[in-house]
Amino acid sequence: MIKTRFAPSPTGNLHIGGARTALFNYLAAKHAKGVFVLRIEDTDVERSKEEYTKDILEGLSWLGTEWDEGPHFQRERMDLYREHAFRLLAEGKAYKCYCSPETLEEKRKAALKEGRKPNYDRTCRDYTGDGGDRPFVIRFKTPISGEVSFDDLIRGKITFKCEELDDLVILRSDNTPTYNFTVVIDDALMGITRIIRGDDHINNTPRQIVIYEALNYGVPEFAHVPLIHGKDKGRLSKRHGATSLLEYRNDGFLPEALMNYLARLGWAYGDQEVFSKDELIEKFNLGNVGKSPSIFDMDKLLWLNGHYMKTLPEEEIARRFEPFVERLGMKVRNRDQLVPIVMNLRERAKTLKEMAEMAAFFFKDDIQYDDKARQKFLTPATKPVLERFLSGFRGLKSLDTEDQRQLIEGLAQETNKKLVDIIQPIRVALSGKTVSPGIFEVISIIGRADVEKRLERAIASIT
Numbered sequence: 001m002i003k004t005r006f007a008p009s010p011t012g013n014l015h016i017g018g019a020r021t022a023l024f025n026y027l028a029a030k031h032a033k034g035v036f037v038l039r040i041e042d043t044d045v046e047r048s049k050e051e052y053t054k055d056i057l058e059g060l061s062w063l064g065t066e067w068d069e070g071p072h073f074q075r076e077r078m079d080l081y082r083e084h085a086f087r088l089l090a091e092g093k094a095y096k097c098y099c100s101p102e103t104l105e106e107k108r109k110a111a112l113k114e115g116r117k118p119n120y121d122r123t124c125r126d127y128t129g130d131g132g133d134r135p136f137v138i139r140f141k142t143p144i145s146g147e148v149s150f151d152d153l154i155r156g157k158i159t160f161k162c163e164e165l166d167d168l169v170i171l172r173s174d175n176t177p178t179y180n181f182t183v184v185i186d187d188a189l190m191g192i193t194r195i196i197r198g199d200d201h202i203n204n205t206p207r208q209i210v211i212y213e214a215l216n217y218g219v220p221e222f223a224h225v226p227l228i229h230g231k232d233k234g235r236l237s238k239r240h241g242a243t244s245l246l247e248y249r250n251d252g253f254l255p256e257a258l259m260n261y262l263a264r265l266g267w268a269y270g271d272q273e274v275f276s277k278d279e280l281i282e283k284f285n286l287g288n289v290g291k292s293p294s295i296f297d298m299d300k301l302l303w304l305n306g307h308y309m310k311t312l313p314e315e316e317i318a319r320r321f322e323p324f325v326e327r328l329g330m331k332v333r334n335r336d337q338l339v340p341i342v343m344n345l346r347e348r349a350k351t352l353k354e355m356a357e358m359a360a361f362f363f364k365d366d367i368q369y370d371d372k373a374r375q376k377f378l379t380p381a382t383k384p385v386l387e388r389f390l391s392g393f394r395g396l397k398s399l400d401t402e403d404q405r406q407l408i409e410g411l412a413q414e415t416n417k418k419l420v421d422i423i424q425p426i427r428v429a430l431s432g433k434t435v436s437p438g439i440f441e442v443i444s445i446i447g448r449a450d451v452e453k454r455l456e457r458a459i460a461s462i463t
């Protein structure tokens with residue numbers, strides 16, 4: 001059975017690159033009817049924060065990459081790592097190193113000065129004496145010669161020479177374990193069969209493989225995914241826009257769009273761009289993940305978001321849209337208005353946030369008139385038009401489009417004006433703007449009583 005995992009360190013919010021790694025692991029597991037595990041790597045007590053863990057869990061849930069197992073927390077498994085370190089020590093596969101940080105630093109500097117790799121010089125590797133109660137770290141005895149190879153599922157065979165690898169510290173002098181050690185123990189004990197992670201971890205993989213072997217644990221498969229870059233080819237960072245997944249949620253993006261977008265960021269299936277979650281699960285395979293960095297393209301994400309804004313069921317969009325209205329400081333008094341508003345705006349609004357901004361005038365009676373709109377359309381010359389419309393409107397049998405049309409057309413004829421000269425002042429009176437959805441729809445969404453109130457207010461504002 002395929003078992004994958006996402007193993008973030010809670011030292012920052014869930015980054016868009018991390019979200020993609022999570023998604024690839026999720027899809028690989030679901031495609032194979034396997035299990036997707038979530039593990040929080042929180043051994044760095046100083047930098048790990050509860051709020052980041054919360055952000056990560058919330059981000060993954062929002063995106064729809066539900067985990068089947070976990071979250072496991074490394075901090076609760078410390079004894080396990082220590083036991084393993086002492087087991088390797090007892091088996092002669094690791095050793096106590098008593099070199100002081102100062103000595104190590106001096107040696108490191110000297111090595112760099114002479115152009116050598118600043119690896120540990122293995123002074124303590126064969127030390128058999130008793131270090132007494134001097135502080136020590138436990139170092140792993142990396143094979144001194146030979147090679148470590150693995151068949152990366154994305155990049156093919158990758159080989160490292162053992163001499164490039166260091167005798168890694170696996171347990172620090174304060175008794176805390178290091179990343180390359182904890183990750184092996186957890187992946188092994190949690191039965192992870194396939195590790196999919198960013199290719200910034202490639203150099204760690206041989207270091208981890210030699211630890212698996214020393215512990216007699218089966219080595220899993222590895223797939224290293226190229227990183228995400230901005231348009232300028234630099235590694236994706238703040239200057240390219242939002243990098244935290246939940247920022248996209250807060251900006252009114254839909255998780256369907258993010259999932260679709262992130263899946264295509266590095267993975268392709270012919271030239272297909274739009275994928276439902278089920279389709280991604282059915283079609284995802286690591287063989288189709290590219291080897292070069294992917295470029296983050298905001299326009300494409302916006303396009304996909306627009307696509308889902310238009311195609312998800314309107315009730316669903318309406319439900320998600322409501323909080324965005326409230327965030328603009330307005331209350332939805334009548335929920336029945338939401339679906340018609342969505343139907344009206346979803347062709348144009350690229351995000352829920354944009355939709356809420358466009359729709360703001362529906363939700364408040366004391367709308368602000370745009371200066372230019374007011375100067376042009378709320379004037380002594382248009383006042384009689386508004387007054388006649390209001391009186392006709394009061395007598396209207398219904399708000400059906402046909403009845404509204406007759407009223408406006410009749411008014412145009414009586415006053416010898418063009419339709420647009422009637423409609424624009426009404427539009428400004430009702431929406432504050434010269435551009436809005438179709439006037440008949442605006443009127444029926446706002447409803448009889450509020451339309452009358454707004455017209456009265458606009459008329460009164462003309463002096």
Ligand code: GLU
Nearest residue numbers: 007008009041183197201
């Ligand atoms: N905690 C590590 C990170 O966030 C996990 C790396 C891995 O997937 O092994 O980079």
